[in-house]
Amino acid sequence: MAAVRRMVVVGGDAAGMTAASQARRLQGPDELEIVAFERGDFSSYSACGIPYWLGGDVTERDDLIARTPEQHRERGIDLRMRTEVTELDLDRSRVRARELPPGGARGREYWTDFDDLVLATGARPMRPPLPGIDAEGVHGVQSLEDGQVLLETLTPLQGTASDDGGRPRKAVVVGAGYIGVEMAEALVRRDFEVTVIDQAPQPMTTLDPDMGELVRDAMCDMGMEVVTGAAVTAVETDERETSGPGGRTLAVVTKEASYPADVVVLGLGVVPETSLAREAGLPLGESGGVLTDLAMRVRGRENIWAGGDCVEVLDLVSGRTRHIALGTHANKHGQVVGANIGGGYATFPGVVGTAVSKVCDLEIARTGVLEAQARDVGLQFVTVTAEATSRAGYFPGSRPMRVKMLAERGTGRLLGTQIVGREGAGKRVDIAAVALSAGMTVEQIMYLDLGYAPPFSPVWDPVLVAARKAAAAVKAESGG
């Protein structure tokens, strides 16, 4: 009888538990033992859903949990919660874990051997070392634990809400990227007056500046204050002025001004959590993410795999590796890792940089490269923007959107697409995302056979309108 192999997973969220589940689907416990370590209290949850839980769209925290520890254990995965892996000993193929008992007591430590190791340690929120950043009332929103603490601030207990005499509550969100704008929406829904501060010259630097300005305009129209080009230097706490039982008045300070707040939310994005990998000498990319091969195996290692928010992925358009923390990638990485460990074969082909978000009814999407990114990697291009509607112009609910498209000079190959609009704008980016993956030219895109009927699209879908314009621009640029 062959020895049972052991797969050890570090991190019990999307990438790690998908890898575990997929491997288990392919091999039973008599072939493969699976041990997974998670230092927190939750497994397999949707961090992307936290802003919607805080905003009230999602009423129950546990709705964000895709699979509980018990469900994983029932499927033959030895998932050890509140157990942190503190060291990778790759020479001896083992990891050291420490239990984290509630209450902060020092827990048991032990070594566990592995045949295959999966690093799925995720990402951690950026938290600049500013004076006051750890003050009470300053919140991150990366984990369910973070969310729970913030939620209690946002939704005062019954009977206490009116103690403030009706004074509107103020929130400052630091960071105007995806997390920042999603949290701004959540806070507006909780009746806060919201100020969003970012050091960049525009909100959503994942868009080109001209498209980011559309987001600023829409946010201002929603009653938010948007402060850009402003670096936060400190968070101050004034204990003299209280705003209710246990309340404090905070102020977010920039070089130019001070923004009072009842609550401060940090939405500065995340960096890969790869201290274990770094200490073990594993290869990291420019953003600090673990570098893997196409099978999601750590580069240069036979039996060490990585996936999810702790890795860098190949961007098929720019040819560079990038760190993109998104649950949809984490799930796919896990699928690939699990298939390979389980005796199958799969590869992750890379990404094209697609992202979609919304702030209230404004939908924001992008795929491929921005102008600056294209220049950075040596691509020359033409740029067009087009205005079009989500449905036939005469159909009720038809909403305008702006589509920006970058096409390679000469070849006309699509390089990137950005869309800002209302209902029906966001997911249209998928058309461009698939076309990018396929290496299509804008002229090929303009003749794509997309779903058309008046309630769904104009005769020329907005993405095709932009492609048509881009095709003409490519021709004009090349003198023909």
Add this chain to the structure above:
Amino acid sequence: MAAVRRMVVVGGDAAGMTAASQARRLQGPDELEIVAFERGDFSSYSACGIPYWLGGDVTERDDLIARTPEQHRERGIDLRMRTEVTELDLDRSRVRARELPPGGARGREYWTDFDDLVLATGARPMRPPLPGIDAEGVHGVQSLEDGQVLLETLTPLQGTASDDGGRPRKAVVVGAGYIGVEMAEALVRRDFEVTVIDQAPQPMTTLDPDMGELVRDAMCDMGMEVVTGAAVTAVETDERETSGPGGRTLAVVTKEASYPADVVVLGLGVVPETSLAREAGLPLGESGGVLTDLAMRVRGRENIWAGGDCVEVLDLVSGRTRHIALGTHANKHGQVVGANIGGGYATFPGVVGTAVSKVCDLEIARTGVLEAQARDVGLQFVTVTAEATSRAGYFPGSRPMRVKMLAERGTGRLLGTQIVGREGAGKRVDIAAVALSAGMTVEQIMYLDLGYAPPFSPVWDPVLVAARKAAAAVKAESGG
């Protein structure tokens, strides 16, 4: 000075007028004279929008008109309304036209020479030669004129609506394809009791039977009566029972039963209107549509072009030519024809058979081939269906959909996708449509980088869920 060339366009709707406009964009009146003939009263209108005008979504008929005759004339196109082309004399490069004065008087006839001829004669509704089919109260819905007549029946004048003593009005729709189900929705919105009759065993034969059954179930849940496998043999008019001032009682008769109706709508689809082309000896395909080359030039002819609902197009998946009457194709054909006549260069690459429709809140979409179509052209395949949701399962407004996918045996190449669901289902077919155009395998599709955020999609988009299942089925079928 070079002689001015003349482009003659037969048919003043989407394909013809797009061709005229595009050619005019490229060449001015000193290079190219453009004469267009339209036998009706309207130019460049959206026939696809008629059901929504009749149902009340669109309030004004003229909202469906993209460009009026005057607007075309202002752009230097000599558009002659109510003028029918009665003969193509290709040997002498001229067409004979007859004016159609209002009131039915015989109008002037004359010949017009052309250098380039564009056939954009459209399609005509199928109208089987059944007893009673031309009775008062039996309506087609192909043209704005048809729609205007029907609309007056659907919306009684103020004060007469209650003359029927509150008896619910009954409508029978003959045909349960796109036009039939869209008209069923329109009639429900006008408070009719609706029966839809089709001789096929299921509604929506543009879907596989199992997916068509989902449409039947949903239509029944909406209170419609759906009668399938029933060929209509006659429409009877009973003049004894009147249902109000000027009203009649009709009955749609099948072999098995008789369905009383206050109004009967024919929604049987369309056939290419190609009698002029046929008489002139131009090549027609199996469905009677004009056959063209990739530049949309009539096969074997130098200076005769065709586009829109009167042509057959290459289906890239089946390798056959097909007749598909859709405004989105007509516009693209016109774009290609106009570019080529105007001295540019463009080709129409073909279609993948994408269509999307809705009946009330049910969204119905397809692309590629159905099971029967695949077998018919020699394709072998595996089939999967997947259930998934439009947004993250925990996000408000998340709605279920069913996605069916056909992948080629062995290669795993995508062959077709069908989607039936609620909000957010229909336009997802675009993902599959682009992937089909690119010749992607289901395994490539499963790793596509699509827009993900909880309000827009689950971590695995429904199309990716189906692709993942299809990839597994392809592997299982090939023994690996």
